[in-house]
Amino acid sequence: MNHVSMFMDADHQYLVRLLDEVIAEKIDSQRAKNIFAIFSIHLEKHILLEDQILFPRFDEYIGLKKGMGPSVIAKRDHENILKLLDQVKQAFENYNLQKIHYAGHHLYRALTKHHEREGQIQYPLSNKFIPEDEWKSILFTIYGVKIYSILPTLQ
Ligand SMILES: [Fe+2]
Numbered sequence: 179m180n181h182v183s184m185f186m187d188a189d190h191q192y193l194v195r196l197l198d199e200v201i202a203e204k205i206d207s208q209r210a211k212n213i214f215a216i217f218s219i220h221l222e223k224h225i226l227l228e229d230q231i232l233f234p235r236f237d238e239y240i241g242l243k244k245g246m247g248p249s250v251i252a253k254r255d256h257e258n259i260l261k262l263l264d265q266v267k268q269a270f271e272n273y274n275l276q277k278i279h280y281a282g283h284h285l286y287r288a289l290t291k292h293h294e295r296e297g298q299i300q301y302p303l304s305n306k307f308i309p310e311d312e313w314k315s316i317l318f319t320i321y322g323v324k325i326y327s328i329l330p331t332l333q
Pocket residue numbers: 225228252256292296
């Protein structure tokens with residue numbers, strides 16, 4: 179049973195691939211903006227899923243008090259990631275190409291590093307305490323589509 183980690187890892191790969199495309203697009207800025215919009219919405223949902231559902235359940239499972247453990251570090255990472263996301267958004271609004279790439283690269287690094295941490299502890303352990311059926315309904319609640327069924331396309 180690796181339904182949670184499989185989805186979350188694939189979701190990170192999907193996010194990184196989108197961001198990679200945004201950074202790599204140096205000619206068609208409208209295309210970059212459109213991909214960034216998809217990335218941005220998806221990233222916010224991914225973080226919502228973790229902060230509101232996955233990590234509180236993780237803390238409960240391992241018996242952690244509020245304000246302790248890996249979820250605190252993850253939350254701090256999320257705040258930093260959302261700040262960088264906002265910087266890229268602003269750069270697109272101001273049509274500042276240099277800033278888009280600069281902040282975009284920072285965001286890319288922050289997201290990759292963050293995934294390394296989550297992939298070591300929270301994701302593998304979450305497979306144990308969230309049954310597969312419940313997981314599917316959680317994903318439906320957050321993403322609003324049967325995203326689990328299209329998982330192979332996320333890889
Ligand atoms: Fe996260």
